[in-house]
Amino acid sequence: MFSAACYSLMDSASKELFRRRIEKGCKGLGGRCEIVSVDEGSMRGHAIRADFQRSGTATDANEARNRLGGIVRSMGVSESGISFADSILGTVLAAEATAHGVSVDQVHLHEVGRPEGLLNMSSAGLCYELLGLSECEIIGSVISVGRGTVSTEHGPVRVPAPACEAIIGLMKMKSGPYEGEMATPTGLAIAKNLIDRQTDELPGNGRAGIGFGGRRFLEGVGFLRLIDGGDGA
Numbered sequence: 001m002f003s004a005a006c007y008s009l010m011d012s013a014s015k016e017l018f019r020r021r022i023e024k025g026c027k028g029l030g031g032r033c034e035i036v037s038v039d040e041g042s043m044r045g046h047a048i049r050a051d052f053q054r055s056g057t058a059t060d061a062n063e064a065r066n067r068l069g070g071i072v073r074s075m076g077v078s079e080s081g082i083s084f085a086d087s088i089l090g091t092v093l094a095a096e097a098t099a100h101g102v103s104v105d106q107v108h109l110h111e112v113g114r115p116e117g118l119l120n121m122s123s124a125g126l127c128y129e130l131l132g133l134s135e136c137e138i139i140g141s142v143i144s145v146g147r148g149t150v151s152t153e154h155g156p157v158r159v160p161a162p163a164c165e166a167i168i169g170l171m172k173m174k175s176g177p178y179e180g181e182m183a184t185p186t187g188l189a190i191a192k193n194l195i196d197r198q199t200d201e202l203p204g205n206g207r208a209g210i211g212f213g214g215r216r217f218l219e220g221v222g223f224l225r226l227i228d229g230g231d232g233a
Contacts, residue, residue, distance in 0.1 A: 001224035002190050003120065004046045004211030006127035007035060009226055014130045021075040022123050026050055028074050029115040038212045040220055045210025050119055058113035061093050061104050071122040078129040084193065085125030091167055091189035099162035110153040112185060120186050133194065139203070139229075140195035142172040146182035164188055172198045178217035187224075203227050 007018055019035060026033040031052030038047050058064040068089055072082045092112050097104045111117060128134065145164065149156045159181050160168065167188040206227040213222040 001211040001213045001222065002187065002226075003123040003127050004035070004048045005209045005224045005226040006131055006211070007048070008046050008209030008211065009207065009228060010130060010209075018123075018126060018130055021077075021126055022048070022119075025071045025075040025122050025126075026052075026119060028071055029119060030056055031115055031119075033119070038221075040212060040223070043210055043223065045212055045223065047212040047214070048123070049214075050116060052115045056115060057109065058118065059109055060113075061107055061109075064089060064093070064109055064113050064118070068118050068121055071118060072125050075122060075126055077122070077125050080134050081125035081127075081129035083125075084128040084134075085121045087193045088121045088124060088186065088189045091192055092163070092185050095163040095166035095185060095189070098166040117186055124190050128194075137196050138194050140191055140198045141202075142174050142198060142200060143168070143188070143191065144177060144182050145173050145175060146178055146180050147175045148179040150181040161185070167192055171195075178219075180215070180217065182217070182222065203229050206230065 003022075007015060010018060022033060022035075029052060031050055033048060033050035036047050036049060038045055058067050065086075068085060069082075072085050077085070093104045093107055096107045096109070096112070100107065145160045145168075147159055150159050150161060152161065160173070160183065161181070163185045164183060167185060169192075171192065206229045208228075209226045211224045211226075215222045
């Protein structure tokens with residue numbers, strides 16, 4: 001959702017560049033992807049749909065680092081974007097290690113090591129570069145994490161899952177408003193490494209980009225809204 005929302009904010013030249021680069025990265029992971037326009041009620045935005053013909057899950061930290069590094073470099077991501085993608089993976093690995101009581105090098109990856117997870121991180125690094133986010137103050141809302149339970153490779157666990165709790169740390173979060181997992185480890189890791197501060201106040205008028213996910217809740221599909229407040233914020 002983050003990358004799709006960023007794409008919605010890009011100018012036409014950056015959109016074309018993003019599209020070419022993410023298609024290249026997806027192909028390197030053995031899949032294909034498309035960026036589609038989505039209308040959901042009164043909201044209009046984009047979604048990134050990826051389909052992978054082979055799984056090729058990275059099962060440990062070193063393999064995940066190596067595969068992510070290969071993807072972002074094949075996509076021509078700048079050093080600042082690569083560093084951002086690396087920081088996302090590092091946050092997730094540290095959280096998984098904490099959740100399982102092992103060292104980072106002993107972590108056995110499941111969802112995060114799949115091509116979809118690696119593509120999410122690498123495309124986030126590409127967005128970080130193309131939108132010049134390193135030069136902006138990023139203000140985030142309180143994070144809605146959902147409630148209830150979520151199914152994992154280890155069986156059902158309560159929301160937020162242990163790895164998500166480890167990532168959230170001192171970040172502001174709230175339960176609900178819907179059943180299920182509304183914030184994934186990768187999404188939380190992006191927020192953790194991106195947001196400068198959080199606020200309960202909604203921003204004023206600004207150009208908005210909306211990225212839609214693939215999970216539906218009671219009132220519609222999950223989405224992320226980014227607002228360009230101008231003046232570097």
